[in-house]
Amino acid sequence: MIEELLPATAAGAELFGDPVRARLFPEEEAQIAHAVDKRRREFSGGRWCAHRALERLGVPPEPIERGERGAPRWPAGVVGTITHCAGYRGAAVARSDELTSVGIDAEPHSALPAGVLDVVSLEAERAHLRELAAREPATHWDRLLFSAKESIYKAWFPITGEWLGFEDAELTFSPGEFTAELAKPARSPGRELHSFTGRWLARDGLVLTAVAVA
Template sequence: MLPEGATWVEAFDDPAEATLFPEEEAAIARAVDKRRREFTTVRHCARRAMAELGVPPAPLLPGERGAPQWPAGVVGSMTHCAGYRAAVVGPAGTVVTIGIDAEPHEPLPGGVLDAVSLPEERARLRELSTQDGKVHWDRVLFSCKESVYKAWFPLTGAWLDFEQADLTFDAAGGTFHARLLKPGGQAEGRPLTEFTGRWLAADGFVVSAIVRLRER
């Protein structure tokens, strides 16, 4: 799912060797056990991925709106859900932004789809369901929109509502395209109008990823 230049590490449990820096411990001091385990393991994944880039271990503290603060020269994204944690990183000289998300492969709770989608997106999902009824397309849409936001926010520092990205899907190719409906974003000095990414529904999970590489 990832292009050359991006490094990833995933985990399906919470390894005993996963530990936190003191600064991270302070940030999570009041969290319940479930949140603490997710927070710890996903940072363990991120530091292992950073090590593959030759970047030494460092605290990864939550910043504005909870977005992780990466060391200088590193671009990355983290995600976790029940039974799965993952991190993707890349060198800032090669990668513009990364957004990843993982979700359980099951239908969204009642009423959520209407809140996170545009009418034309819901029409597309109905058509996709006739092509492949085994995929929970509402959950795929939700995951991909989460990845869009995670890729958008580091570039803009601005909120992006669910209805401010219009998504289309290639069911056979496992790709998606996001048309951004909020003006003002920029990437490499040009207006930020779209993202492309990949999605996968397998083994009980939906995973989506956007990795935008720098133009050469």
């Protein structure tokens, strides 16, 4: 599913269901030595996907340890992202001379818990979601908004090294796509990005979103 949302320059891998804990590099294993079983499954399944995605990109697998703010530390010359939720693990990678960054997120296709939407959205976004829900009530737009903002942050952080709050990106959706207007630009050498675009799908009980910055 995730590769449907990625550009041709990226490689992805995913696992469905609740897979058994995959084999890790010793350095990775050390990072979850004291974790509960649920966290170990999430971490190892995500790393399994990351290793497979790197292979598809032609990069030999190596330990993917946690870096700043828990973000994966990728091999030199590679950008990437990992996501997991109940019943799903996924990863996407690309060479840094082809994509600046990439972010993906997976969520269960269900309504957000009561009160969460008000925390993660702007008033204009809530009005937009009400319009969308009137046209397509089968889609849980609140969960889609949350997922898209997670993907945006995952694409934003490797560029800036800074925090991006839920209120710092205003989203609008169209069929299979979304746009985020950024309250503060993502600055990288030689350019300044004021918006991100992404893609989304809702299928088989999941919501998936992806942002690729060229």
